[in-house]
Amino acid sequence: MIQIVYISTARGDTRTERGNILMTSRRNNDRDGISGLLYDDGKRFLQVLEGEVGIVEAAFARIKTDPRHRAVVILSRREIEAREFGDWAMASLSPGVEANDVMVRVGRLVARASANVRATFESFAQVRAAA
Ligand SMILES: Cc1cc2nc3c(=O)[nH]c(=O)nc-3n(C[C@H](O)[C@H](O)[C@H](O)COP(=O)(O)O)c2cc1C
Numbered sequence: 001m002i003q004i005v006y007i008s009t010a011r012g013d014t015r016t017e018r019g020n021i022l023m024t025s026r027r028n029n030d031r032d033g034i035s036g037l038l039y040d041d042g043k044r045f046l047q048v049l050e051g052e053v054g055i056v057e058a059a060f061a062r063i064k065t066d067p068r069h070r071a072v073v074i075l076s077r078r079e080i081e082a083r084e085f086g087d088w089a090m091a092s093l094s095p096g097v098e099a100n101d102v103m104v105r106v107g108r109l110v111a112r113a114s115a116n117v118r119a120t121f122e123s124f125a126q127v128r129a130a131a
Contacts, residue, residue: 003050003084004060005076005109007124008069014040016091017068025090034059035083037091037106039099045069046124048106050083075117076110122130 010017018040025038034051047063049056064072084105091103093099104127110121 001051001080001083002053002056003048003076003078003080003109004074005048005106005121006060006072006074006121008045008047008072010040010043010045010069011067012070014045015043021068022090028059029089032059034063035085035088036088037085037088037092037093037102039102039106041095044124046106048079048085048109050085070124073120075121076113078112 022038027128029035029051032055034049034056036048036050037046039046049060049063051059094103107121107125110118113121
């Protein structure tokens with residue numbers, strides 16, 4: 001299995017599209033055996049996708065070209081033995097106490113990434129914590 005973590009910038013207000021995105025994601029991911037998390041704060045998305053390699057790659061290829069966001073940057077891409085977010089076809093979070101806990105968890109996922117990538121994630125998480 002693989003796990004991909006990326007961030008992106010929404011083209012509009014994420015809250016307008018959140019419901020539609022989650023509905024499609026849960027339907028497809030449930031069918032495809034993909035689990036993960038989608039965090040959004042109105043301006044940016046952070047998503048974790050995990051599952052079988054080819055299936056996750058195909059989903060990510062679709063997601064990357066989705067006009068509802070741009071500037072997709074992969075923070076981490078690694079092989080995994082076990083799922084981190086196995087309970088959810090796509091959990092949804094927005095800023096708040098619970099989200100801060102999850103950000104700490106996601107921070108661990110990108111801990112082994114390059115300094116550059118970690119810095120990108122950390123600046124994202126800090127801005128979100130302050131929001
Ligand atoms: C931020 C973001 C996250 C998305 N996450 C997923 C996802 O986890 N799974 C998925 O199938 N589609 C996701 N999508 C939607 C895809 O880009 C695409 O619209 C969808 O997979 C097409 O599915 P359909 O052919 O069944 O309509 C996401 C889109 C955005 C903008």
